[in-house]
């Protein structure tokens with residue numbers, strides 16, 4: 001079979017991009033990922049001249065790619081890589097190692113924030129105390145806060161994370177299935193409302209397909225972590241992912257259409273009522289923030305378990 005020429009430069013193509021109808025050679029494909037990212041950053045005013053940018057880097061393909069692109073194209077900005085250490089033995093060490101290596105290759109400062117230091121629990125430790133909650137739910141609550149704290153302590157104006165188009169769409173569908181219309185209206189995948197002390201939370205990859213980011217990372221020859229978290233329980237998220245991929249296969253570009261539809265729900269006037277958590281002082285929708293509620297729940301379960309064990313010890317004496 002004859003290889004089609006690249007739509008942009010005429011060299012032999014290696015990839016057909018169904019949603020745009022383009023055939024792309026490797027060079028033009030890589031350039032297109034730069035272009036989409038830079039256009040997204042510019043259009044949504046994600047990063048301004050001279051601002052300090054904290055980047056969440058787990059060591060996976062998306063975050064390594066994001067760090068690379070920001071370090072390459074935003075020379076007027078100080079870029080700092082932030083890795084969150086959840087405390088998962090046999091898993092997180094590799095991600096930290098990769099993140100450190102990539103950051104030093106790119107001449108970027110790298111800092112690590114651990115759940116143990118911030119919240120007094122590792123994800124390994126909560127397994128006994130998490131009760132009805134999944135590890136992913138608790139980990140998500142802790143991760144957001146850990147990154148917020150990092151950005152604030154580093155004096156960053158921007159916190160960039162590598163969520164891609166697929167991640168964002170899955171989150172939208174989860175909000176839909178939960179009936180969370182409030183969040184549907186207040187969720188802006190480009191620039192999240194900066195509840196934490198005026199830090200702008202941005203997603204420069206939110207218009208890029210997960211599959212294309214994987215291809216980009218491979219073509220660039222990046223090191224990245226491929227093993228998934230041992231506690232990962234995706235539940236409905238993985239079913240939504242499969243469903244969206246099936247739709248996209250037969251209706252190229254439908255993910256973009258869905259994204260635009262969801263984004264049209266966003267209402268600028270919609271403001272989350274802001275107050276401060278009475279325990280930790282962090283901006284919160286309720287008296288107690290989610291982080292403090294979670295820690296309180298874990299503490300109670302831990303205490304209960306300890307006293308039950310003491311009872312058992314007494315009986316066995």
Ligand SMILES: [Zn+2]
Pocket residue numbers: 006007008009010011024025026027028029
């Ligand atoms: Zn080309």
Ligand SMILES: [Zn+2]
Pocket residue numbers: 277278279280281282288289290291292293
């Ligand atoms: Zn709190």
